[in-house]
Amino acid sequence: RSSALEVVRRSPVRSSFTLEILSFCVRAHVHRMKFFLLRSRLLGTVLKVLCQKDEPTRSMPTASYGDDDVAFCTGFRCLKLASLKLFRSVLSVKDEFYHRHIVQYNLFAPIFDLFRATPSVGSNLLSSAILEMCDFICVENIKSLIDCIVLKHLSKSTATSSATTDGNINPSLEDIANPHVDTFKQLRKVYGDNNSIKPGQGGGEGGG
Numbered sequence: 001r002s003s004a005l006e007v008v009r010r011s012p013v014r015s016s017f018t019l020e021i022l023s024f025c026v027r028a029h030v031h032r033m034k035f036f037l038l039r040s041r042l043l044g045t046v047l048k049v050l051c052q053k054d055e056p057t058r059s060m061p062t063a064s065y066g067d068d069d070v071a072f073c074t075g076f077r078c079l080k081l082a083s084l085k086l087f088r089s090v091l092s093v094k095d096e097f098y099h100r101h102i103v104q105y106n107l108f109a110p111i112f113d114l115f116r117a118t119p120s121v122g123s124n125l126l127s128s129a130i131l132e133m134c135d136f137i138c139v140e141n142i143k144s145l146i147d148c149i150v151l152k153h154l155s156k157s158t159a160t161s162s163a164t165t166d167g168n169i170n171p172s173l174e175d176i177a178n179p180h181v182d183t184f185k186q187l188r189k190v191y192g193d194n195n196s197i198k199p200g201q202g203g204g205e206g207g208g
Contacts (some may be wrong), residue, residue: 013075019046019082023089030093038101043090046083050110052076077126080114084129087111091136091145099144112153112173121180134183138190150191154184 022042026033037043087107090098102108111130121127137145154173174184 012079015049016075016079016082019079019086022046023082023086026086026089027092030095034093034095034097037090038097041105043087043101044105044107046086047107047110049083050080050114081125081129084111084126084133088129088133088136091133091142094140094142096144099142103144103148106152108149108153115173116171116176121176131177131181131183134187138183138186141190141194143194146187146191146194149187154188 022033026037090102111133115121115127115130118124118127121131134149137149177184
């Protein structure tokens, strides 16, 4: 079922066309696509492409890349953007079944790993797409996803210096984004507002 989404050597853009079609179907055929995506867990499979490096597989200095190599790198970035677009289309449906699926399988993990690995946050499409996605979640106040992002990806234990397997320090999402935007700060604020005890809602047990 995932063979149509495998990266074809030297032509990742073909796979991005497939994802473009899927993104359209998610919005145009809401119920059937929901059943298909949840049953097949295809969204998690698609997002794995975000963890792959958009470089030619053979080892050579960047200066010696040929035109085919440059085209491959560009096409692979298009494939990553198409993967994010599919995820964004799923979010646009605002369906709680999707939200639970995203939380259960931790589908934000590869997205935020890509955000950390992408330089120049203020001036590239990949990081901008991720930030826009988070802005949408914040504005729409999708509570289950806000809780997931803040508790799993912005919590102090992971936001401060967490070491990677090679000993390098994993920067927090907020540290990366704050010089440019306050998206993650706003997510924290909305999370705090959602979980604050309002006057008249006291912490007593619910009445029967």
